[in-house]
Amino acid sequence: MRRELICVVQHRLHDKRMGDEVMNIPRLGVGLQFNPSLMDWFPFLDQSLDALEILFDGMMAPLDGPGLMLPTMVQTMDEVVARFPLVGHSNYGGDFGFDELASTPAVRRHVPLARAFGVPWVSNHCFYSDDSWCDVWSSPLQFTQAEVDRLAVRARALQDAYGVPLAHENAAYYRTCPGSDMPEEDFLARLVEQAGTWLHLDLHNLYANAQNHGAAGYSITRFLDTIPLDRIACIHMAGGRWLDNQYHDLHDTPVVEPVWDLLDDVLSRAHPGAVILEYETESLHHHDGVLDIPRSIDAILADLERARSAWDKAYGPGNRQTTRAEAA
Template identity: 30%
Template sequence: MSELPRLGVGIGWRSEIDITVERLPGVDFVEVVAENIHIGHIPESVVLLRERGVPVLPHGVSLSLGGADEVDAQRVKHLAEVAEALDAPLVSDHVCFVRAGGLDSGHLMPVPRTRDALDVLVANVKAAQQDLPVPLALENVAALLEWPDGELSEGQFLAELVERTDCYLLVDVANLYANARNLGTDPERFLDEIPLERLAYVHVAGGVEHGEVYHDTHAHAVLPEVLGLLDELCSRVAPPGVLLERDDNYPSDTEIATELAAIREVVEKHR
């Protein structure tokens, strides 16, 4: 499989901040939620970014690759069509399930880290890869619970997934922080165990504390602790790209630019 491109520092494109994204300095790439893109009606702002040469990466939220049901061929087809329409170098989704028994959770649910569940995930990933025109990267998710009887740590689970499918990883350091805060997991062990040479890019996002629970909201400022995990990751590997996610409660252009600058400072510190 060919080497992925160097992406730089980017931001998640959202229709609410389309003009902001267009005029922010130093946006090297953007990511769009694939399910929000309709072939034949691609937003003018996204078209403009592509015309400027800015890579646009489709990010899926509905493949449900960790579910027991077979992968929905129409969802894979849509992701493939978006990738081709945007001339994207890769696509991504999550190590999770969102559907079971005909019901949709409306949330990215963690996969049980058992060998049986891994076998199902591997089969679904391979099925999706057959119909995708570009490499697939898969993201670790934030969780408020861990399924019982786990046989592998999250890092081991992802490492074996990569080995068996040749997929890439999209590491979300905000999700690592959320799981450490809520479940007591060890982010450094995670980074020790995953194959960093298969890193596609990195997500950074904000959240907020409510009582004793940390909520990965994508609607608040990025915490220093999350930037600290980015710093730890960058001390081990030069990530091809790092992307800021923001999905609600959008701040001023200046605040967004400040967060992007803080991310870039961490990345460039290790170069």
């Protein structure tokens, strides 16, 4: 790891202490997910972002080899560390799988990466996964009290290992896990209460589930009225599409309109640390067409501006990382 990166990391770790006093969420503002699939064409480094969400899965060294981070990612991370406040995210940590926690990618790679980059929180999907990584999409948790009890123990232990808040992201799923006997929102509320952990609220996942499970009683209103809104560490915004009579969380469109309405609602009732926009393709679908790269970039920038406006409307001007810096 280069000297510049080490200096930044040491600076960020300087005042970090273990214990409840660090379990709070800094209010950063609006940012992007730093998705490796966008890095070749989206000008991340030219943006003024309040936060950049880094994906540990895409930068970690393999479990069966030495090292913490892929050598090919070192220079890139040097640049983003110097440019943006970072927050941590993963999809394949194995947080909620059945492997021994100490053997998971979360403990063996994500925890040291989170400490190295000094992220203020880490989030992960509410999926089952193991070290094969092959079955994570889409393997929603079984919503039962027995799983609340089992997973709360893992979640608390993992959060202790991170030393910063661990937030569980509500998943988009196609079928409810067999054996579930309570609504997702009740499950999540009980989980964070028992574990002392946090939530990562993906508003597009909520929307997708309402499309796919609305007839079965899935209710966004009930979801938001049930989860502890004061435990929301971060919000995800994204888009998706209908394919073969199923609504998919593809992240291949601009943020869809109903999700903007949800953002205004949640920001009026909660105060998360960041709103992060997610995209996963170089050619966004929009109005039944496919955008070229320049227009995809424009669409992302327009979404960013709209999200900033929503944040500023909720919390007032000068309340984001970048606008605070400008004011200072």
